Amino acid sequence: KNEVEQSPQNLTAQEEEFITINCSYSVGISALHWLQQHPGGGIVSLFMLSSGKKKHGRLIATINIQEKHSSLHITASHPRDSAVYICAVRSATGNQFYFGTGTSLTVIP
Amino acid sequence: DVKVTQSSRYLVKRTGEKVFLECVQDMDHENMFWYRQDPGLGLRLIYFSYDVKMKEKGDIPEGYSVSREKKERFSLILESASTNQTSMYLCASSLGTGVATFGSGTRLTVV
Numbered sequence: 001k002n003e004v005e006q007s008p009q010n011l012t013a014q015e016e017e018f019i020t021i022n023c024s025y026s027v028g029i030s031a032l033h034w035l036q037q038h039p040g041g042g043i044v045s046l047f048m049l050s051s052g053k054k055k056h057g058r059l060i061a062t063i064n065i066q067e068k069h070s071s072l073h074i075t076a077s078h079p080r081d082s083a084v085y086i087c088a089v090r091s092a093t094g095n096q097f098y099f100g101t102g103t104s105l106t107v108i109p
Numbered sequence: 110d111v112k113v114t115q116s117s118r119y120l121v122k123r124t125g126e127k128v129f130l131e132c133v134q135d136m137d138h139e140n141m142f143w144y145r146q147d148p149g150l151g152l153r154l155i156y157f158s159y160d161v162k163m164k165e166k167g168d169i170p171e172g173y174s175v176s177r178e179k180k181e182r183f184s185l186i187l188e189s190a191s192t193n194q195t196s197m198y199l200c201a202s203s204l205g206t207g208v209a210t211f212g213s214g215t216r217l218t219v220v
Binding site: 033035042043044045086088096097099100101102 | 142144149150151152153154157167199201209210211213214
């Protein structure tokens with residue numbers, strides 16, 4: 001059983017397309033993280049959310065606590081956005097992180 | 110620039126060898142984590158530590174142990190490496206419930 005489910009698993013988009021990646025979770029959380037992993041393995045934290053919406057450049061992350069759902073949006077996508085995007089939640093009861101299996105995004109020029 | 114540093118980027122070891130993966134963070138974070146990442150399975154927690162000399166099992170601790178003698182260093186030990194431990198290993202640290210910072214990973218191949 002996966003505490004965190006992401007969709008889609010793979011996504012190919014044309015440059016400039018608006019992209020949405022979805023994350024649903026089944027545990028109580030203190031925070032939700034969106035991570036970006038580039039080829040070669042390096043992971044960067046994009047957002048940490050506990051409510052509402054955050055924006056950073058072309059990236060927007062939203063969370064609906066009641067529905068246990070979060071979305072990551074990329075506006076005006078670019079080939080450099082090609083990466084694996086991972087949703088992770090931190091449990092409300094402890095220091096556990098649960099991870100989705102990731103969404104592999106390829107943006108074609 | 111804050112960092113989580115993993116000692117090796119690539120490692121090849123033989124079956125049965127004892128393997129040490131080292132992770133050092135310079136942010137004075139109390140929480141440190143070891144994960145492995147496998148295709149189709151995502152990131153899975155092996156062990157975590159919330160203080161010096163404290164450790165907790167994650168989802169897949171079998172075949173692994175950890176050591177945290179100093180706050181900045183969290184070591185993952187494979188007592189007797191096996192081929193099914195071939196994987197990407199990622200270390201992370203965090204302060205309280207804050208954002209986790211990840212190392213760049215160690216790709217371990219056991220032959």
